[in-house]
Amino acid sequence: MTGVFSLLPDGRPGLLAPLLSGAWLSGGSEDVSRYLAAGGYAPLTAPDRLLDRIAAAGLRGRGGAGFPAAVKIRAVRDAPGRAVVVANGEEGEPGSVKDRWLLRHRPHTVLDGIRLVAAMTGAERGCVYLSDEPAERAVHRALAECPPRLRIDVVRTEHTYVAGEETAVVRRIDGGPALPTAKPPRPFESGVGGAPTLVANVETLARIALIYSRPEAALAVAGTHLVTLSGAGAGAGAGAGARAGAGVAPALAEVPAGTHLKVLADLCGHGTAEAVLLGGLFGGLHGPGWTDLPLDHDGLRSAGAALGCGALHFLHPDDCPVGVAGEAAAYLAAQSARQCGVCVAGTGALARTLTSLARGRAGADSADQLHRWSRQLPGRGACGLLDAGARIVATLLAHFPDRVDAHRRAACRACAGAAPEDGRRFTVPVP
Incomplete structure (x- = not known):
């Protein structure tokens, strides 16, 4: 693995900001004492103000569709009944690793996000939904280190492409198979146990926790994405982690929205790529002109593409x-x-x-x-x-x-x- 790195807005490799790189991308698993010292798990006295801050920052969901997070939270808050909050860590896209990485290495940040969203929606129950065994162990360890006041269950499922779809998530938590159901109703209307349910990607929840603990950096937190970069080519003029004459190891990168895909390709050893498969398997294949595409939901949509889960697979001259x-x-x-x-x-x-x-x-x-x-x-x-x-x-x-x-x-x-x-x-x- 090339590793996990951050990218400055001007294109230089390095730390985007201490709060992001220190909290997210430093090596090893999250230490609860350091997380508490950095402002984690701080009491939330004004849930509506945090919700307004999330809306003002423009945070979008990181599960694939890029729907505004505040709109989704408000829909669950305003629905009748006692809400449920689900942290969705089941990555169906084979080319994405960000959610499993977060659950393995930053479980407290994700659990803090559940706590905050529960306070905003009035939920009395939370759930972490995953299929990765190391992630499951990390979450249980984090729950034992800092027992939450909120009931949080951990539900493990089999890894499939459709298991992370929101209605499949609800169906599995309720004891059924992890398969999608017809819509409506949507989970925010009737989800786990018939309750209004927020199914949120784990990166979305982690960014909510960061927005609360570091309000001065809310725009930077909301405007940064974790992306998985992969491809088989050797990459002439490659950046960090490339091996001459061999395939380039994949990388997990934290990058600002709007970064051109060519910048990412050059940084992680895919400078010779001629095309890219975007959004895991959801965003389509893109050839001539792909280097000028921005890492941005709206920019990619206007080009007939989709960011999806933020997984990019680069195609080199030997790839058809x-x-x-x-x-x-x-x-x-x-x-x-x-x-x-x-x-x-x-x-x-x-x-x-x-x-x-x-x-x-x-x-x-x-x-x-x-x-x-x-x-x-x-x-x-x-x-x-x-x-x-x-x-x-x-x-x-x-x-x-x-x-x-x-x-x-x-x-x-x-x-x-x-x-x-x-x-x-x-x-x-x-x-």
Whole structure:
């Protein structure tokens, strides 16, 4: 692993600010005495003022959709019934490690976030939802070190792509399988045990804790993202952690919103990358012009992309975007909850057609079929898995039409010698 590092707003590697790097990115696990000394677990006497501060800072959720955190908190606070707060640490995206890293190394920051949101919503119960065993041990240890006044349960689930979807989270905590359910109702209306429930990503909760303990830095806290950076290339002119002649180790980085993706690529050894897969498997493939894309929800959305969970996978000259899209689609098809017929059929069709295309065996109408499916499938499943597959196809066709056309005649060298499409290329170890 390249490691965990922070990036200054002007592009220089280093400490963004002591409160962020010291609280988040220093090595080792969080020490409760140091956390308390730094202002952690401080009494909250004015919950509404903290909620206003979160809104003013513009904090968005870090689970994928980027929804304004204050709006979500207010919806749960204003719903009838005694609320429940869930820290969602189940990372379905194989290319993301930030949530598991936080739970393993900064459990007190996450638990403090639960406490604060519970005070803002009037909740009497909290829950940490995860699938990672080391993270589970760290959370239990933190709970024993500083027992909360709030009841906080730890619920472990099996790791799957859909297990972190908010209705799947509620269903699993209530004793069922970690599978999405039809909406409405949304969890903020009827969630765990029928109560209004806030399902918040663990990074969102950790940033709420930092906004409370360091109000003077609220804008910096809200405007900074943890991102996972990976890719297989060697990267000429690489930055920290690159190994000449070998693949570049992944990195977890804390970076300000708006940072150009080229800056991140250069810093972590992917200076030769020619494309990027954004948002884990949700944000699509992007080729020419990707270097100027900003790490920002609105900027990426305007470019037809999505930040998602903040995972970036860089493609180098030896990586074929057609093959990468095929492997991503095959992974998504295998991860389908198999509850929606349109998802089973749609992801299967996308995966089979892309795999045939990558191997140079696709029919003459394959590109037309992919175009049609990429337009028809979004929004038809119970969760975002089908949308992810459709976006990968749409962006492949938009950004790499020549490569797609060439594969209709014959497989390229990279695809001809590719390993089975098991999603292994996207999997990142936790630092």
